[in-house]
Amino acid sequence: MQLNTKHFGVIDVDEKETLYFPSGIPGFENVKKYVLLGKQEAESPFFWLQSIDKPDLAFVVTDPFYIKEDYYVDVDDEEIEEIQITDPENVLTLAIVTIPENIQHMTVNLKAPVLINMKNNMGKQVIMKDDTFPVKYYIMTGGSEPPR
């Protein structure tokens, strides 16, 4: 299918790659269909979670385990029931990146990762109950806020 994207113009995407978020993403509850772009760029740890129906909506996402080696995801089974995760092996974990004007201050949301069940292409952003990982983890400095 032809897909209108925020940053890459019109591209061709296999419909089978559609990711379905039954509850959307908090703040964008009505947007349910996305595709993951940029996977083929092996040298970059960043991908794009591009909305299918809203060309203007795209999130930069990354692999949180690459950003922080001791990262882990801890959520109740009931929370991921919605996307039918039964085997953690088949889960792709992504974290949403926020990029302000000063790129030195870019952060990644480690508290609320996006989980994708690769068996059925269903996704959900989950919020961890404990505060082990912050909403704003500063990527460029390895965690703490860089000086302004």
Added chain:
Amino acid sequence: MLVLSRKKGQSIMIGNDIEISIIDIQGEQIRIGINAPRHVTVYRKEVFEEIIKENKEAASVSVNPELIKGINIKRNANQKINENGN
């Protein structure tokens, strides 16, 4: 919004499987007990709002993909490096 008055020890039912109880009242602080099926997620509203705010901020910026590709990340691998360095 429906507004109900409740005393300490009393509760409210939402549907037939969610119960909100007033456990204790100390001045401005109220302890609330929630009994709900496990698939119902319960958060303090601030936490949920913080995630929404962060998502909106993340979605609002227009980023040049070329710029992102060039970013070198400082990986948090310090523990391992220290262990090996000794």
